[in-house]
Amino acid sequence: MAAPDFEQSLVAAIPHLRAFARSFANDPARADDLVQETLVKAWNSRDSFTPGTNFRAWLFTILRNVYFSQHRKLKREVDDPDEQYQNSLAVQPEQYGYLDLADFRTALAKLPPDQREALVLVGAEGFSYEEAAEICGCAVGTIKSRVNRARNRLVELLDDPDLKGGASESAAEAGQRGRLVKDAARG
Amino acid sequence: MNIEPTGSVDAAIQGALGRKLRESWEEVVKEEVPKKFTVLLEQLKQAETSSSGFARSDNDGGERQD
Numbered sequence: 052m053a054a055p056d057f058e059q060s061l062v063a064a065i066p067h068l069r070a071f072a073r074s075f076a077n078d079p080a081r082a083d084d085l086v087q088e089t090l091v092k093a094w095n096s097r098d099s100f101t102p103g104t105n106f107r108a109w110l111f112t113i114l115r116n117v118y119f120s121q122h123r124k125l126k127r128e129v130d131d132p133d134e135q136y137q138n139s140l141a142v143q144p145e146q147y148g149y150l151d152l153a154d155f156r157t158a159l160a161k162l163p164p165d166q167r168e169a170l171v172l173v174g175a176e177g178f179s180y181e182e183a184a185e186i187c188g189c190a191v192g193t194i195k196s197r198v199n200r201a202r203n204r205l206v207e208l209l210d211d212p213d214l215k216g217g218a219s220e221s222a223a224e225a226g227q228r229g230r231l232v233k234d235a236a237r238g
Numbered sequence: 239m240n241i242e243p244t245g246s247v248d249a250a251i252q253g254a255l256g257r258k259l260r261e262s263w264e265e266v267v268k269e270e271v272p273k274k275f276t277v278l279l280e281q282l283k284q285a286e287t288s289s290s291g292f293a294r295s296d297n298d299g300g301e302r303q304d
Contacts, residue, residue: 054283058279058283061279062275062276062279065271065275066266066267066268066269066271067267069266069267069269069271070263070266070267073266083272083274083275086275087274087275087278090275090278090279090282091278091282094279094282095282150254150258152258152261152262152265155255155258155259155262156262159259159262170259171259171263174256174259174260175259175260175262175263176263202252202255205255206248206251206252206255209255
């Protein structure tokens with residue numbers, strides 16, 4: 052890809068890379084660091100991109116590699132990401148319709164990472180199962196089953212009154228499934 | 239009192255979850271991209287033009303880290 056085209060495509064992909072990074076690193080600043088490193092790597096290895104293939108999938112693969120190479124190094128010294136994420140959520144209690152977006156994100160953060168990744172790639176970014184499998188370096192069937200398990204687990208989590216640890220009684224009574232059904236009905 | 243959800247209720251729930259997932263994703267996608275990213279790309283470009291390929295690297299192994 053010619054340099055100007057490459058740059059243009061890279062710029063256009065940044066918002067999506069930031070969203071994908073957010074599903075790995077729950078702290079937005081850390082997620083952006085991940086994106087920056089991805090951009091450097093993508094820029095320096097742009098000759099390895101095959102024109103005509105999915106550019107965004109190529110970038111997502113790089114971001115993923117960057118994340119996992121860092122993660123191996125850190126040897127899990129860092130954190131319980133779920134806990135971190137929930138702490139960061141606690142300060143943004145905005146309401147979004149019947150099912151609070153913050154509640155949804157809390158549940159999403161509780162999914163096993165491989166399930167969350169598959170769900171986000173397919174359900175949010177709109178990759179095909181095949182593309183998601185290529186990005187994750189696994190079989191198409193594996194992606195399908197991860198997406199299914201992620202969906203089922205999300206419903207369970209949202210149904211759990213203890214989702215946020217100290218959920219208020221009224222929230223517990225209302226029940227997330229009830230809210231989901233209302234959301235669904237609004238359609 | 240527990241009523242087993244019917245298949246269609248589950249389908250509706252999955253539809254609602256899907257919308258929530260995309261809403262959550264779109265919210266980040268629509269955020270204004272911080273300036274540091276365009277600054278970084280400018281730096282990468284300049285490094286390349288000023289030293290003709292100096293910044294290029296074949297290292298795609300993801301092992302470099304500060």
